[in-house]
Amino acid sequence: MTPEGYRATQAQYAQRAEQTVLLAAASSTLSGFALASSLGIYLSTVNEAATQLADVWTSAFLRVAPVGLALPRTEPDRLTEVVISVLEQSPRLDPLPRLARLARTEPVVAGRMASQQVMQAHNVERMRWLLDPDPCPTCVALSKETYPVDQLPESHPHCECTTIPDID
Numbered sequence: 001m002t003p004e005g006y007r008a009t010q011a012q013y014a015q016r017a018e019q020t021v022l023l024a025a026a027s028s029t030l031s032g033f034a035l036a037s038s039l040g041i042y043l044s045t046v047n048e049a050a051t052q053l054a055d056v057w058t059s060a061f062l063r064v065a066p067v068g069l070a071l072p073r074t075e076p077d078r079l080t081e082v083v084i085s086v087l088e089q090s091p092r093l094d095p096l097p098r099l100a101r102l103a104r105t106e107p108v109v110a111g112r113m114a115s116q117q118v119m120q121a122h123n124v125e126r127m128r129w130l131l132d133p134d135p136c137p138t139c140v141a142l143s144k145e146t147y148p149v150d151q152l153p154e155s156h157p158h159c160e161c162t163t164i165p166d167i168d
């Protein structure tokens with residue numbers, strides 16, 4: 001899989017997560033903690049998939065075996081808490097846009113953190129910012145340089161850019 005294919009697959013995870021969360025939040029008979037808990041569990045499975053893809057792909061790119069990364073077992077609880085805070089922050093406003101943004105951002109960030117862990121495990125020194133197809137000017141600027149692996153650039157909401165090793 002090319003770097004672009006990898007980035008596109010991570011973006012698909014994010015898109016599917018957004019659609020699933022929007023559908024569930026709009027149609028579920030659950031509410032409050034039960035809804036938050038079901039969304040938290042679901043999002044943790046998406047983060048897990050994004051983490052494993054980043055591990056397998058980044059390792060293949062480096063021609064090494066996957067690290068075997070796993071998310072902490074507290075991940076569903078953490079995500080449930082995040083969903084609760086969204087629901088509580090916008091009880092009268094429509095919480096759906098914030099939930100959509102959360103669902104779209106979480107797997108992208110999980111994938112970046114995983115690729116960073118793989119690079120660190122293999123002493124890769126620098127990484128690149130691989131642009132999403134509709135990049136903002138900030139990301140275009142970021143993509144022109146390489147970064148030390150331990151310094152993940154700040155990204156903006158809806159950013160689907162990916163980090164990949166900078167190797168020859």
Ligand SMILES: [Zn+2]
Nearest residue numbers: 139159160161
């Ligand atoms: Zn971006």
